[in-house]
Amino acid sequence: MKILGIDPGLRTTGFGVIHKQGNKLGYIASGTIKTADVDLPQRLKTILSGVSEIIRTYSPDCAAIEKVFVNVNPQSTLLLGQARGAAICALVGADLVVAEYTALQIKQAVAGHGRAQKQQVQDMVQRMLQLPGMPGPDAADALGVAICHAHSGDALSTLGGLAPELARKGLRMRRGRLVG
Template sequence: MRVMGVDPGVAVTGYGVVELENGRLTALAYDVIKTNAGVDLPERLRLLYERVLALLERYRPQWLALEELFFSRNARTAFSVGQARGVVLLAAAVRGLGVASYTPLEVKQAVAGYGRASKAQVQYMVRAILNLPSTPHPDDVADALAVAICHAHRLGGFW
């Protein structure tokens, strides 16, 4: 079973693809999708959509997992993240994927065993669970892998 975790944003979207096989979880790919701030928003969203579709075609996950939208104090940021999240959800729907959404508390609980774990604790556990040579950077990548791990955990079959 393959799961693609996504931490959406207009400027930077983190992604991570993990495979759950025989009770073992492996990272297949992880990185960021960046869009240029000098480009109009509709064009940036189109680019994000096309890049996510290309990743879905390349890695062929059965599931796409995201964190639920967290409302920050900055409404502009929340709207921007919501637009990017919508584009990612559209790409998943076009490819016919199952979609799962988790709260930050659920992701931290699944990855670190504690719903109030720090970002550093979650990053450490992502590295340990996936047996990565180093902590994934930037934070968007580690967050995307964490949500993929969370969904794999919910699917069962490892731990």
């Protein structure tokens, strides 16, 4: 399975493509989509076309993207959300299933704790994928998103597979608890 990870940004959007075979992860590609210092619609167009080109080049089976966190500056959060939206449009336009993860979930999956620094994430991504060199921060974050999905996808598939069996037994989840 090929997984495309996206770390959205208005100036720089990171991408990372990995493959998963059993429990083994492998590196395929990573990099960044950089936007020129132009108006917002042109930047969003660059992100949309850049992500679309990555999809055409690497043919991923699924995608994952980092969720936007609420920034101190609401305007920055809004702009980041628009960049994220452009990337998501390219992903769903290519009929990819898109998973979303918070920065905390990604850091937990890659570095083992949610308060990891950028350098720690870069180091762990390099080690986990056995890269010969250190990926740039945006590419490392995107690879981290893909790694998080590779690990989380198994758990979500298992839980999804249990739901029909629980329903047949007349059980369901309510407020995080199993009820009959």
